[in-house]
Amino acid sequence: MDCYLLIDFGSTYTKLTAVDIENEEILATAKDITTIENDIMVGFNNAYEKLQEKLQGKEVNFIKKLACSSAAGGLKMVAIGLVPELTAEAAKRAALGAGARVLNVYSYDLTSKEIEEIRNSKLDIILLAGGTDGGNKDCIIHNAKMLAESGIDLPVVVAGNKVAVDTVEKILKDAGMFYKITDNVMPKLNTLNVEPAREEIRKIFMEKIVEAKGMKDAENFINGILMPTPAAVLKAARVLSEGSDKEEGLGDLAVVDIGGATTDVHSLADGEPSKAGVTLRGLQEPFAKRTVEGDLGMRYSAVALWEAATTRKIQKYLGDKTVDIEANCRYRAENIRMVPTTEEEIKFDEAMAKTATEIALERHVGVLETLYTPCGVIYSQEGKDLLEVKYLIGTGGVLVHSENPAEILKAGTFDVTNPTSLKPKNPKYLMDKTYILSAMGLLAEVNPDKAVRIMKKYLVNVD
Structure with missing residues (x-):
């Protein structure tokens, strides 16, 4: 066959x-x-x-x-932009959506110290953005000069102000740097355009990084290494959400991937306010959004998880105040291949997983703010509203091996004690029991119809 x-x-x-x-x-x-x-x-x-x-x-x-x-650490990048909340953030989102680990985000004019940081960061690609089309061009030109004069020998994806592109290209070309020019990640104020940059990053990954x-x-x-693994997962989630030419998708969904070093969240939804009378503020959110929490891991980042969460939060899920939370987290960080075997070890891992899920979703979703004005109370939303997301999908070892994966995923849903965090309210829970999401992302590149049908067949309902 x-x-x-x-x-x-x-x-x-x-x-x-x-x-x-x-x-x-x-x-x-x-x-x-x-x-x-x-x-x-x-x-x-x-x-x-x-x-x-x-x-x-x-x-x-x-x-x-x-x-x-x-x-080998996956695809590692830094993003460079102008304003931290705008073009620098847009560049970061483009890199994350391409499946990269974003080691740092730089804004405004690069300094000599920052250039030295970049030189010592063991990167694969630099994403250079800055300025809306027709806006500030001095910053991206300055940063191109700093990179050209630094002797850094890395591919550069240029995705900034189109008015500055000709000058930036000449600077990089004269320096003998490998570069690709693509569309601005933020052509207008608060408007994202990350797909062209994502595609150029993926091409460079295939052409250069794999060999390196x-x-x-x-x-x-x-036949080829098509993309970084996180990009494959996001691709699978997107085609499952939107559907394909012949297959209907599931609609809005989110994926939680709990790993040893990070917890990744992918959401496929426009994130518009689900309630009337709410106004949006801040940078436009991408339909396909990925966030990576490097301090929320089950092994490599176990100590960072404890520090981010506090003892009390992990204890809340563990239900046992006699357990030394710090010692258990440190042991896991020092023994990254540890597989829980006793009931106590399994319970502790699951308490960590619930904590990671809660915090990762909280960081990923939008926030509702109440503003008091002379005309009365108004509500303002920053980020994505995922209250009405239909499905929450879990993947990663701790979820796959859990007897109660729905309980872990439930930790990432809406909490009445924190009503301003726009987490999913009543999603159905699905599990990637056979680790097929990355595989289906690959299949979706060549046959999206079959990828959707296989995912519908093999993602397990765990409500």
Whole structure:
């Protein structure tokens, strides 16, 4: 039978998914530790052997082999803009939507100290923005000169004021830098246009970053590494929400991905006010939005989670004041491959997961503010209103292995004690039990109809 092999070279595990493309069935999945330190194909081959064992007795012909990757730290970027709340924030959102880890965001004129920070940040790509079209052009030109004079040898995506583009291009070209010009991430005040920048970032990832991370051997075996893993998850979520040419989507939804180092939230919704009489303020929100919380992880970032949440919040979910919260978090950070085996360890992990979910959703969604004016009370919204989101989808090890994943996801929903946070009110809970979201993002690149149908079939209702 003709099948697709969909591969995720993850930061910890390399995950394989075999899909019977005609019958739209997942035949088998397998994973093994990612071996980026020596040869990434070692971990792949280990996982492939496990997959072949599960496929015994089936005549499988892999007609396509597609991959995404977050190995070797994934795609790492900095975003540079003009005003922190505007073009710099727009640049950050473009980078996050492309599946990057945004290590820093710089605004206004770059300083020598900031250039040195960028030089020492072990980056993959720089996103250079700044100014609305026809607005301030001095800042982006200054920052282009600083990058050109720095000797930094990194690809630059230019997505700023179109009036300054010719000058910026000449500066970067004369310096011998690799660059790509694309549309402004914020052509008008408070108006986002992040898709062109996302696409250029993805192309550079495919052309240059994969090879730089020693993954050329993998490319010789597969048809191509199409995108960073987080971008594949966002792609899957988007096609599941919006639907495809022949398949209807599920409508507005959000995805919570709890990992060892971060908790990512993806929302697919316009985020407009769901209640009458509410006015919007601040930067326009993208329909497909991703946020990454680097201090909310189950292992690498366990101590940071405790510091961000406080002991009392984790205790609230644990329901046991005798447990040393700090010590347990520190132990997990020092033993990143720890797998909980006892009832106490499982309960503690789930309390951490609920805490991470609550805080990550709170940071992702919009906030409602009450303003008192001479004409009376008015309500103002900044960020996305996700109150009416239909589905909340969970993925990540702690959720997959939990006997009560809905309880973990419920921690990220609307709370009457915090009514200004516009989190989902009554969503249905779905689980990615077989880690298929990144695989379906890859499949959606070549056959979105089948990707939607497979996700509808394999995402498990856990209400």
